[in-house]
Amino acid sequence: MVIFLSFTAEQVLAQQKQIKIPEDISKLLQQYACLACHKADARVVGPAYVDVAKKKYTNAQIVELIYKPKPSNWPGYPPMFPMKNVPEKDALKIAAWINSLANKRS
Ligand code: HEC
Incomplete structure:
Protein backbone atom coordinates (compact mmCIF):
# COMPACT_ATOMS: atom_id res chain seq x y z
CA MET A 1 0.00 0.00 0.00
CA VAL A 2 1.49 3.29 -1.08
CA ILE A 3 0.62 6.51 0.66
CA PHE A 4 1.09 9.69 -1.34
CA LEU A 5 2.10 12.68 0.72
CA SER A 6 1.40 15.07 -2.09
CA PHE A 7 -0.85 14.46 -5.03
CA THR A 8 0.06 15.46 -8.52
CA ALA A 9 -2.42 15.09 -11.34
CA GLU A 10 -0.39 12.15 -12.64
CA GLN A 11 -0.56 10.31 -9.35
CA VAL A 12 -4.29 10.83 -9.08
CA LEU A 13 -4.69 9.59 -12.64
CA ALA A 14 -2.51 6.57 -11.94
CA GLN A 15 -4.73 5.66 -9.02
CA GLN A 16 -7.87 6.02 -11.08
CA LYS A 17 -6.44 3.72 -13.70
CA GLN A 18 -6.81 0.85 -11.29
CA ILE A 19 -10.46 0.24 -12.06
CA LYS A 20 -10.63 -3.28 -13.41
CA ILE A 21 -13.33 -4.05 -15.93
CA PRO A 22 -14.80 -7.52 -15.25
CA GLU A 23 -14.13 -9.91 -18.10
CA ASP A 24 -17.73 -10.42 -19.22
CA ILE A 25 -18.32 -6.66 -19.35
CA SER A 26 -15.03 -6.04 -21.08
CA LYS A 27 -16.06 -8.51 -23.77
CA LEU A 28 -19.32 -6.65 -24.39
CA LEU A 29 -17.62 -3.26 -24.45
CA GLN A 30 -15.20 -4.58 -27.05
CA GLN A 31 -17.84 -6.36 -29.07
CA TYR A 32 -19.91 -3.17 -29.41
CA ALA A 33 -16.85 -0.93 -29.80
CA CYS A 34 -17.71 1.17 -26.75
CA LEU A 35 -14.03 1.12 -25.80
CA ALA A 36 -13.15 3.00 -28.98
CA CYS A 37 -14.60 6.08 -27.29
CA HIS A 38 -14.90 5.27 -23.58
CA LYS A 39 -12.68 4.19 -20.72
CA ALA A 40 -13.85 3.27 -17.25
CA ASP A 41 -11.83 5.98 -15.60
CA ALA A 42 -10.70 8.56 -18.12
CA ARG A 43 -12.15 10.82 -20.79
CA VAL A 44 -11.44 9.61 -24.32
CA VAL A 45 -13.84 10.72 -27.07
CA GLY A 46 -16.72 10.17 -24.67
CA PRO A 47 -16.91 10.67 -20.91
CA ALA A 48 -15.34 8.24 -18.41
CA TYR A 49 -17.87 5.72 -17.18
CA VAL A 50 -17.11 6.76 -13.59
CA ASP A 51 -18.37 10.21 -14.56
CA VAL A 52 -21.48 8.75 -16.18
CA ALA A 53 -22.07 6.86 -12.91
CA LYS A 54 -22.05 10.17 -11.04
CA LYS A 55 -25.15 11.26 -12.93
CA LYS A 56 -27.09 8.69 -10.92
CA TYR A 57 -29.17 7.42 -13.80
CA THR A 58 -31.18 4.24 -13.32
CA ASN A 59 -29.95 1.24 -15.32
CA ALA A 60 -32.97 1.64 -17.61
CA GLN A 61 -32.11 5.29 -18.25
CA ILE A 62 -28.58 4.34 -19.26
CA TYR A 67 -30.09 3.77 -27.83
CA LYS A 68 -30.80 7.49 -27.92
CA PRO A 69 -27.89 9.61 -26.68
CA LYS A 70 -28.57 13.14 -25.51
CA PRO A 71 -25.47 15.14 -26.41
CA SER A 72 -26.84 18.08 -24.43
CA ASN A 73 -26.01 16.05 -21.27
CA TRP A 74 -22.31 16.38 -22.13
CA PRO A 75 -21.41 19.88 -23.27
CA GLY A 76 -17.96 19.99 -24.85
CA TYR A 77 -18.16 16.45 -26.22
CA PRO A 78 -19.02 15.44 -29.77
CA PRO A 79 -22.39 13.67 -30.05
CA MET A 80 -22.45 9.89 -29.57
CA PHE A 81 -24.31 8.09 -32.32
CA PRO A 82 -27.23 5.84 -31.32
CA MET A 83 -26.10 2.24 -30.67
CA LYS A 84 -29.29 0.37 -31.45
CA ASN A 85 -27.34 -2.78 -32.34
CA VAL A 86 -26.75 -3.59 -28.66
CA PRO A 87 -29.36 -6.11 -27.44
CA GLU A 88 -31.24 -4.86 -24.40
CA LYS A 89 -29.95 -7.62 -22.14
CA ASP A 90 -26.35 -6.70 -22.93
CA ALA A 91 -27.08 -2.99 -22.64
CA LEU A 92 -28.56 -3.63 -19.19
CA LYS A 93 -25.46 -5.51 -18.07
CA ILE A 94 -23.28 -2.63 -19.20
CA ALA A 95 -25.61 -0.14 -17.51
CA ALA A 96 -25.52 -2.02 -14.20
CA TRP A 97 -21.74 -2.14 -14.35
CA ILE A 98 -21.48 1.60 -15.09
CA ASN A 99 -23.67 2.31 -12.07
CA SER A 100 -21.51 0.01 -9.94
CA LEU A 101 -18.66 2.46 -10.54
CA ALA A 102 -20.42 5.19 -8.58
CA ASN A 103 -18.50 4.33 -5.43
CA LYS A 104 -15.13 3.74 -7.01
CA ARG A 105 -13.89 7.30 -6.76
CA SER A 106 -14.47 9.50 -3.77
C1 HEC B 1 -17.82 7.04 -31.57
C2 HEC B 1 -17.62 7.20 -30.15
C3 HEC B 1 -18.52 6.49 -29.16
C4 HEC B 1 -18.86 5.15 -29.14
C5 HEC B 1 -18.46 4.05 -30.11
C6 HEC B 1 -19.67 4.99 -27.94
N1 HEC B 1 -19.82 6.18 -27.29
FE1 HEC B 1 -20.88 6.50 -25.60
N2 HEC B 1 -20.53 8.50 -25.73
C7 HEC B 1 -19.72 9.10 -26.68
C8 HEC B 1 -19.74 10.54 -26.48
C9 HEC B 1 -18.96 11.55 -27.31
C10 HEC B 1 -20.61 10.79 -25.40
C11 HEC B 1 -21.00 12.15 -24.81
C12 HEC B 1 -21.92 12.92 -25.74
C13 HEC B 1 -23.26 12.28 -25.90
O1 HEC B 1 -23.80 11.71 -24.91
O2 HEC B 1 -23.79 12.30 -27.01
C14 HEC B 1 -21.08 9.47 -24.94
C15 HEC B 1 -21.94 9.27 -23.87
C16 HEC B 1 -22.28 8.03 -23.36
C17 HEC B 1 -23.06 7.81 -22.17
C18 HEC B 1 -23.65 8.91 -21.28
C19 HEC B 1 -25.03 9.32 -21.75
C20 HEC B 1 -25.57 10.53 -21.03
O3 HEC B 1 -26.40 11.23 -21.62
O4 HEC B 1 -25.20 10.79 -19.89
C21 HEC B 1 -23.18 6.46 -22.00
C22 HEC B 1 -23.93 5.73 -20.89
C23 HEC B 1 -22.47 5.84 -23.08
N3 HEC B 1 -21.93 6.82 -23.89
C24 HEC B 1 -22.34 4.48 -23.24
C25 HEC B 1 -21.81 3.89 -24.38
C26 HEC B 1 -21.84 2.45 -24.62
C27 HEC B 1 -22.40 1.42 -23.67
C28 HEC B 1 -21.25 2.25 -25.83
C29 HEC B 1 -21.11 0.93 -26.57
C30 HEC B 1 -22.33 0.19 -26.79
C31 HEC B 1 -20.84 3.56 -26.34
N4 HEC B 1 -21.20 4.51 -25.43
C32 HEC B 1 -20.21 3.77 -27.53
C33 HEC B 1 -19.01 8.47 -27.67
C34 HEC B 1 -19.13 7.12 -28.01
Missing part, protein backbone atom coordinates in the same frame (compact mmCIF):
# COMPACT_ATOMS: atom_id res chain seq x y z
CA VAL A 63 -29.94 1.73 -21.68
CA GLU A 64 -32.20 4.41 -23.15
CA LEU A 65 -29.21 6.77 -23.52
CA ILE A 66 -27.22 4.08 -25.35
